[in-house]
Amino acid sequence: MKKLNTSPISGMQELLPSEQAIFDNFKRKIEEVYHRFGFLRIETPLIDRSEILFAKAGGETEKQIYKVVKTEETADSADQALRFDHTVPLARYVAEHENELQFPFRVSQVGRNYRGERAQKGRFREFYQLDIDVVGRNSLPIEYDAEVISALVSALEELKLPNILVRISNRKILSGFLEALNLNHLSGEIFSIIDHAEKVPEEKTREKLVGLNIGDENVVKITTFIGICGSLEGVQEKFTELGIENEKFSEGIEELKKVVELLKLQGFDKQVSVDMKIVRGLDYYTGTVFETVLSEHREIGSICSGGRYENLAGLYTDQILPGVGGSIGLTRLFFLMRELGLVEENAEKSVEIAIIPFSEEHFNYCFELAKKFREKGKSVDLVFVDKKLSDKMKYASKVARFGIVIGDNEIKTGKLSIKNFETGEQAEL
């Protein structure tokens, strides 16, 4: 009988130990890939100054920020809030520690972030994000964009996700394109129309464009532009057909080519597709932008996204810090993978051996035996409960992969037999 409501707050993921083991395993795999790609780990506090967090939030995000107050409020505890992403604290961190860091700064951040979104299935208010960024000082070669995407794709592949597709574009192409059409003044509206193009019927997108009063020819051109996607070879012709003469446009195409070619060189031919529908919000990104979907489950949306930004920390320092980064939202991804049946729920138990003393006089022997196994790196449970052997075996079979019963005979002869709980097989040790 429960006395208080003990369910976790809505929007917070809470897993059973067997599920947690799978989640942790995914997290570790991603972290290992980030490490192989030379990213250095940092951790920023979950609580930061409100002036820092609100300065960069804006719009919907601002409304979702959790503010933090102490029960006995004191002057220095006011005006604090929980971070809602890793990018804002990273900007503060880099500005604060600029003189102690090596640039380009390859950095990874793994931790929970907080957004008080409206609660709904598959939306989380507390969620893990696993970010990587490369931050340069004054400049940062385009090759780093390929590095970041390579690391993210390699990490996702470790999770054995089926048919990952990185959809990639470059914001300079769209900006240059609109410049050439003299439609700069409508770029906000057009960015937004493109950003939503996949979520509405094609006719609706056309209507919205027509509503901008930009002339039939421009509507056709933009519609054509939105449709450009596929392999590098295929899209280059389509870009040429648009007949655009603009420096930024060409620069964007060159950058995109470079990044895609480098990704191919890494063996990611099949996983990469150029796609002009990828815009990624409005303000932040200035070059490469990308999203990642599962080809057969496009309905779940992007599982990993990011891009290039011109200046990370303009609010905190005069130093120009261009960067490129991306993020895997693991809490949501894990939820989706389970929904899609992509998580092997009966994954291996994390405890290897349960040692089961037959009765109390065998405890000491078991303690010493456990010590030996543990010194060899094995994970060992010791079952001291005062129950029938069959009950102890039942417990052991639920927590561990193997079991060893210790009684008088075992201690006298030193001959131990180990039981595989999965197969039921018994073997001498």
Add this chain to the structure above:
Amino acid sequence: MKKLNTSPISGMQELLPSEQAIFDNFKRKIEEVYHRFGFLRIETPLIDRSEILFAKAGGETEKQIYKVVKTEETADSADQALRFDHTVPLARYVAEHENELQFPFRVSQVGRNYRGERAQKGRFREFYQLDIDVVGRNSLPIEYDAEVISALVSALEELKLPNILVRISNRKILSGFLEALNLNHLSGEIFSIIDHAEKVPEEKTREKLVGLNIGDENVVKITTFIGICGSLEGVQEKFTELGIENEKFSEGIEELKKVVELLKLQGFDKQVSVDMKIVRGLDYYTGTVFETVLSEHREIGSICSGGRYENLAGLYTDQILPGVGGSIGLTRLFFLMRELGLVEENAEKSVEIAIIPFSEEHFNYCFELAKKFREKGKSVDLVFVDKKLSDKMKYASKVARFGIVIGDNEIKTGKLSIKNFETGEQAEL
């Protein structure tokens, strides 16, 4: 020039990448030991219902709890707060998931907790705690107390801390002792005097006892009791000399003996000392209690403590859930270790190899080379910056242990030479 204050909020630890690598390494080592001891990992949300958190807090802690509110407050976001330890969320978790867990439930929790303490050096408002607990249903054998302490000591030994000393007592001994002296009604006061005995001169403790008006004989007995410490053999005689006949007293001594003997069996003779000055607060613990100090640095206080409790989740369920647990406060410990010079600051760099292309035409070769190393599990940085070779080498030597320069000659001959940045040695690969 800074535009906003970019320092982390006071009381929050923020490390440079090289320090973070050491911290993470310590954390990983402790986690590995917990795993070897068969503890299953769980994670509870950082944000929980205030009614849950405040129900168990009380006193100073209650004033330190951070409450959480959304900027646009909605009904279901009110009354939430940040957890201040792992025990309260564990109680909620076990009550909530009781029917899906195996008991005894060996559980580990690694994460940050929050207390809005007065800011001062070495005190943290955001701090990592690495907890283990074994939670039984209805009963839990005393052997688990030894298991928990073994795991904690083994974990601390991994950090290469000098001369760890676990000071151990059992609350039943003191309770039984006071029962026998008919001083139950003053147990709160006497517990508190003992708890503070080490922080004040001996004379002061005596004065406080005299002030209780309990008679000279009792003052002498309690003073003698407080002084009992040392090896199991040594203290047993002193217990006998007290001339106490009380069931709880004897039961406590039996439990203490059992736990200490099992710890000896694990090879922890030198690390364990019986000590009646160990009380651990007032309410929570009911049996075994322990604190851990560094023998040569007692001034820093306890670095790992815990004990046995009678019922974990009485506020949430009618099921009796006795348990035993302990915790390592890693943020504080890491701070203290650095203060004491116990952290090797020039620890190995986490990145193994930096690949340095001589110029742009060597980029592709470098990408492919990096891929090969990474597939072998090596951590590799690729240095694409457009700078002089000497500047690139300088960067590489700061982030990585080894460097490989790739130019025309290397690509033509396939002969690569690798430089050890520490020794300056160059070798063929």
